[in-house]
Amino acid sequence: MLHIHDLDVFYGHIHALHQVSLQVNESEAVAVLGANGAGKSTLIKSIMGWEKPSSGQILFQNEPLDRLPAWERVKRGLALVPEGGRLFGDISVADNLRLGAYLQPEAVIRSQMDMVYELFPVLAERQKQIAKTLSGGEQQMLAIARALMACPRLLLIDEVSMGLMPILVKRVFSVIGELRQQGMSILLVEQNAYESLKVVDRAYVLENGHIVLEGTPDELRQNPRVRAAYLGG
């Protein structure tokens, strides 16, 4: 459903992505693993429309996204859990969720809200709380919940485990696993190879803006290079 061909992205003279090609199939969960500065966020931002690639193509359900602003991409079924959450800090949890479903009709908003409150009961208790006063873990959950409100066809997740304590990392990845079980297509970019490889169907390894490996979780876990760089030997 998502096909990326030979994508190049520059920041001034910095060449952040080199000829990146990858794809995500319908109902598939895919991880892109990479160290700090590998270009993971750049990839996600290009798909969402926050960065402009200088060449290459991004096709979503066979339609080129290149000329579409971010909100048009949302209309076509993309939703984003950005790095750091980027909640709307000054408004309530419920309003953040409502914004997640900005393009959905009122009835869908209500049913999606029930759904995400069931998934994250702690958010239901804190509906009226101002988002920026949530704890780091709660904020991360709200960021995921907000993206789910849009009923996405493809969920983009940028380092959801960053800065969370291990037990919350497990919780968040188990939610991603559940979503995949339900058949949602997911592209997640991560440094945490160990947890990511447990929940995805396929993964790519991104180094200095180049895709250097691709395979199933089992294949990658066997790969000496991956073991050394991402799985602690």
Add this chain to the structure above:
Amino acid sequence: MPFLQNLSNALVLASTYVLMAAGLTMVYGVLKVLHIAHAAVYTIGAFIGLLVFSWLGNFWLALLVAMIGSGIVGVIIYRTTYYYMLDAPRIVPLITSIGLFVMLTDLLQKGFLMGPYQRAFPAGGAGMPRIRTSFISITPKQMLVLVVTIVLMTLVYLLLTRTRIGLGWQAASMDRDMAAAVGVNLNRVVALNFFLGSALAGAGGVLVGVYNNSVFATMGDLVSYKAFIIIVLGGMGSLPGVIVASVLLAIVENFMVAWVGYVLPRDAIAFLVLILMLMFRPHGLLGKE
């Protein structure tokens, strides 16, 4: 009695500040542009209002047309200038805005528009009642300013807090990119923002024109300096901040003049307040650090 009287005078002054500064702070909130040319929109509003009033003799119709007209002027300003500068360094739209303000004010002074003179705007109090008790007296004109301001600001508040596009507007003023990534059409939100802000400024121009019974091409100058003070005091981008700061500034100006006399002219007092504020609370009264 002088206390309450000063208070009611201050609130009338505050109303005109609110109408002018609301649009400025809204534009700043979403675009981070200091929209200097907003002062010209205020004058254009007064001018349209006067034209319609001299033609039809109905104040309310004049106010409505002036608001729609200034709203459209605001949107045109955005689409022909700032729209192309969203990713440019902030100095670019700022300089454009200054140029635009000078150009529009000059244009308004041409003979085929307002010319270089003052015109009367004899709408009186538009049928508003006079209130006179033993401790306070409010003239119909003052009532008109207060009532129109309160009604308009309430409507804008409801629009921005109770509707979906209002929620999108709030999101865009917190994080523009993230708002776009949940589906908020930024073009639409920004256009709405300019329309509302400019319509409020237009209403302000009409009300001040009627209140002073005078409309002229440079009437926006002084009030725009004041509006800058107010949006800084209010904490750049905060609408409640604008209201608090407007009331505060108007009260300080009025009471200083009444009690301290003319030691300092009132406009100097306003800037003194700004400087003190910047020294002690640089992020404004309700602004974020």
